[in-house]
Amino acid sequence: EIRTRNLELAAEYLLMAAMLIEIKSRMLLPPKKTAEGEEAEDPRAELVRRLLEYEQAKMQAAALSAMPTFGRDFWKAQVYIEQSLKPRFPEVSVGDLREAWADILKRAKLVQHHKISREELSVREHMSIVLRTLQGRRFVEFEELFDPSRGAPVMVVTFIAMLELAKETLVEITQAEAFAPIYVRLAYTAA
Secondary structure (H helix, E strand, C coil): CHHHHHHHHHHHHHHHHHHHHHHHHHHHCCCCECCCCCECCCCHHHHHHHHHHHHHHHHHHHHHHHCCCECCCECCCCCCCCCCCCCCCCCCCHHHHHHHHHHHHHHHHHCCCCCCCCCCCCHHHHHHHHHHHHCCCCCEEHHHHCCHHHCHHHHHHHHHHHHHHHHCCCEEEEECCCCCCEEEEECCCCC
């Protein structure tokens, strides 16, 4: 391998020497003119071009050499871990167990399932109730027709019944001005 490298180095040296001899011999000869009357290229131009390429390669090699290199500038960290380590569990007191159990019970109460029973509510039935309430009375305040103690579902069905009665023109819903009380009365029937 050393011999091969020496031969390569010697070949490069001989090539450079031959090139320099060629340039020197061209410099000694009178310049040739081409067919178009221009002077031939300066023989030193090729040497200058190669020297510039060499300079660029040398600068790039220096830039690469300045970069960090594994084994020269930094090394792989090695950490030895003892494999026979036993896991250590934290100390637990009776109070900690009591608190944990109380938290579990509290969460269990939060996710208890509730059984919802379906209550059959009829809009027609509530329409009849509203009409009976209005009979014999000239006006009834809107809020009097609702009984909050019976729950939200009953109030919703009563409200829908009122809307149905107004749609069928069986009742009239009136209000004198904005934010004034709302009154409900039976619609006038032609006799």
